[in-house]
Amino acid sequence: MATAQFARVSKHYGAVVGLDDFSLRVGDGELVAILGPSGCGKSTLLRLTAGLEAPSGGEIRIGERRIDALPAHRRDVAMVFQSYALYPHLSVRGNIEFPLRRQGLGATERGARLTQIAAALDLAPLLDRRPAALSGGQRQRVALARALVRQPKLFLLDEPLSNLDARLRLGVRQYLRALQRRLHVTTLYVTHDQTEAMTLGDRIVVMHGGRIQQVDTPDAVYQHPANAFVAGFVGTPPMNLLPAELDDDGLTIGSARISLPAALRPAAHGRLQIGIRPEAFGASERGALPVLTDPTTIEILGSETLARATLGGLPVTVRLPGIVRDPPPRLSAALAALHFFAADASGARLA
């Protein structure tokens, strides 16, 4: 096991930026989730790390060894592909032994490793089957086994759950987490699914447009999003973002005027964006941020209820716990729930 370090790694495809100025240190045994929408550069990062593409600039190290110029097969990096990429002409045994044979391990050693990983991943009864004869979940376990059997220094997972049906996903997610902890393998986990990132990651790297938006623990990403993009991307439903104006007296949001105690004021003036999580609203009428609900648009999801509301005439989404058939006409949130972001394209968090 080892650490992984990225220093100013970039990748350009002609004028198109795949990855820009990516720097990150992944600790030994740490699982870092790379989260972002499609095209954000997360898959490029994996391919550069794996050696399937060459970076345009920067350095990648595993431990002390610089690997960015090495061919893929010399990097000691394993990867689970989104499609699993199992070799259809080989049995499960053949698939798992493939990397061991490439390492030139003898039959005894191969057998021992195979037995061990097959036991760990419940694959023993499937060893002689071909991938075509396996279910989605079984294929995924074979892909994991093939990647882990040679005990790589760095483990890459590319959307490993996206080809599983929803019912399986939860179980596999927990299983993956436990496995990664047990094997203590340094892991990069790429996903566009924030739930996976939040539940699996020791830390989350949120990416957008080839650039890192925020690197932090899951709760910090949720509670202190570094910019408006992160605020809008993490959380279901996403944080409400509204244009607002800040002056010496307080805040103007649409038609609403709200006075702001000095302790909560960001060090800024003029136009900005405010953010409020939908779950920050409660039934109290006395909160500082009042909204009017629209009882015709509620969506009951069982464990929670979503309602549309207006704040100073601007639309916001409100999330209430449990089943609420008749939401109170007025709800409100505390001022402390407000996030402030710059109005410009950066959307940076204002302290």
Place this chain on the structure above:
Amino acid sequence: MMRRAACWALLAPLIAVQGLLLVYPVAYAVRLAFTDPLTGAAPTLRNYAQIASDPLFWRAARNNALLPLASVAVELLVGLTLALWLSRRFRGRGALRLLVVLPFALPEIVVLTMMRYVFLPRGYANAALLAVGLPAVDWLVPGSPLAWLTVVLVDAWHVTPVVFLVLLAGLAGIPDEVGEAARLDGAGAAARLWYVTLPLLRPALLAALLLRGVDALRLFATPLVLTGVEGVPVLSSYAYHQWADYGNDAAAAAAASVLAVGSVALSLPLLRQREGW
């Protein structure tokens, strides 16, 4: 991660083979065609003037334009009929498909040898005519329209399967629902063929037409084996004749160049369509 150099190294053998064996001979032939074989003077149009004064060349050029037209027309008509018939579902359809494709699998020279025995004056075709009380016919008299027609039919016999396979695949790509919808809309069999099937089959028809059209221009062995050089001359057999019988490399190259320019010009639509046949 593939370096440009590695990429070129992998392409090099193919490009070398195609380059050396295609480009070099073509360049060589062009030089040959424009060089006076006696004085070595170049460039000269002497060789072209020479073949242009040969009536056989003009017969070859005319045949080379008309034979492909007739041959491709027959192949498209027969191929389409067979494809429409054998795209229906019925017992024995698979065996009939095999039967249709069979001629194309046979070596060209075997087909032609066989057909020569059929159409010789004392051949099987005349024996069949006699057997039903009709007079014998001279199928392969040099220069006769009948010899010309025989060449067309024999060529069609051998290569119609190509058209058939392309059209069969095209028909398989038309969803059944379209025909069923047309039926519900009150279209009869003829209307369905004309307004639904044929328009949808257009890409396949076009592909078959181009593919066969380009091939038909290169017609060589069929007229040569059936009728000899002077029976139904085409540009390929004319060039071969100049080279093999007169040892006139320059005239052969000149005649071949006329054909090559024609073929490549007519194949440009095929290149544009770029489908890997």
Place this chain on the structure above:
Amino acid sequence: MRRGLGATAALLLAAAVLLPLWLVVKQAVTPEAESVAWPPTWWPAAPTLANFRLLLASVELASGLRLSLLVGGLTVLSTLAVSFPAAWVAARRPAVDRPLDALLLLARVFPAIALAVPLAVLFVQLGLYNDPGGRGLWLAHTLLATPFAFFILRAGIRRVPSELEDAAQLDGASRAGAVWRVTVPLAAPSIAAAALLVFLVSWDEFAYALVLQVTNRPLPPLLYYFAAFSYPGAASALAALMLLPALLIVALLAPAIRAGGLRGSGR
């Protein structure tokens, strides 16, 4: 009524395709004297293998068969060796695909005689003309067969996801190793089909063989020669012999043809 029509059409089709084939087989087992008699017979009066015995004893057949097999075999090897790497690059690199495609289609439409004549002149200079080992013809057939092999192989390689090669590299195989251990086995059916077709192209080829091997003839010009000099017995026996590989190929491809799924094999 409708059924009768279909049955008649099927019968006509069978006659049109099978009758000429039958006549070759018939002539092959008919004494030569009977073959040249008038009116010709439709059924051998006294079937005999004399024609085959005569043919198999001839020096021309032995050397022709040897030459056809040799050139065919070498052409398969050289064509696959040249086409596979290029087909792989074309399948994995769309940017290379287009120009390569155009080059090969051009080679595919070029008239054989337009190339054969200058090649003959060139081979005379290189000492490859009428080569007893068929080296000149081998080169020409490699040129001729490369487009067929390339298009079939490219289609086969495209069906192997490039992710499998990526995975193999992460599993410790070099790029070449990944292609060898993963792509080649998975594309094996296409490779076999390409090899078969290339052999057949060479086996059947007439124009280059006629021009480049004037006296050291492989089978197709040999058959032409036999037929032109009116040895109907020997010619038919040779024709029947040459049918064998073709019929074998049809038998192999039969399931695909019956299903109507055969494409990309036009020549």
